[in-house]
Amino acid sequence: MNLNDPVVTDCIFCRIARGELGTEFVAESEHNVAFRDLHPQAPVHMLIVPRQHFAALRAVGSDDWHVAADALSLATRVASEYGLYDGGYRVITNDGPDAGQTVPHLHFHLLGGGQLQAGLG
Ligand code: 5GP
Numbered sequence: 521m522n523l524n525d526p527v528v529t530d531c532i533f534c535r536i537a538r539g540e541l542g543t544e545f546v547a548e549s550e551h552n553v554a555f556r557d558l559h560p561q562a563p564v565h566m567l568i569v570p571r572q573h574f575a576a577l578r579a580v581g582s583d584d585w586h587v588a589a590d591a592l593s594l595a596t597r598v599a600s601e602y603g604l605y606d607g608g609y610r611v612i613t614n615d616g617p618d619a620g621q622t623v624p625h626l627h628f629h630l631l632g633g634g635q636l637q638a639g640l641g
């Protein structure tokens with residue numbers, strides 16, 4: 521199977537993005553959906569997830585960067601809607617085992633709503 525097959529049937533985030541698991545979306549855009557992380561690590565912890573399957577950031581092809589740009593744009597919209605502009609927020613993606621990626625479908629974490637841990641590494 522191609523890693524970026526647009527119809528990946530057994531990927532959990534593909535299934536969520538297709539609406540198959542009944543997950544509530546806090547926001548949507550043309551190319552991405554946003555929903556609450558199952559195990560929040562901050563008062564506000566959302567996941568921004570492309571509708572299309574990419575295994576990770578490195579798997580985004582040269583024709584598809586608009587999807588990642590759309591994800592970052594959606595992250596800022598959600599940050600605004602959830603009142604994070606005053607205090608600030610963090611957007612991160614984990615790519616690969618050293619970064620601790622556990623779900624092999626590209627996603628950006630949006631974290632905020634309180635003082636976040638200072639370390640990034
Ligand atoms: P990673 O470790 O790959 O960067 O992040 C995966 C994130 O997905 C984790 O924070 C985890 O809590 C979240 N997660 C895993 N499975 C589900 C799920 O089925 N639903 C939701 N809403 N979040 C999930």
Ligand code: ZN
Binds near residue numbers: 528531534535624
């Ligand atoms: Zn997927």
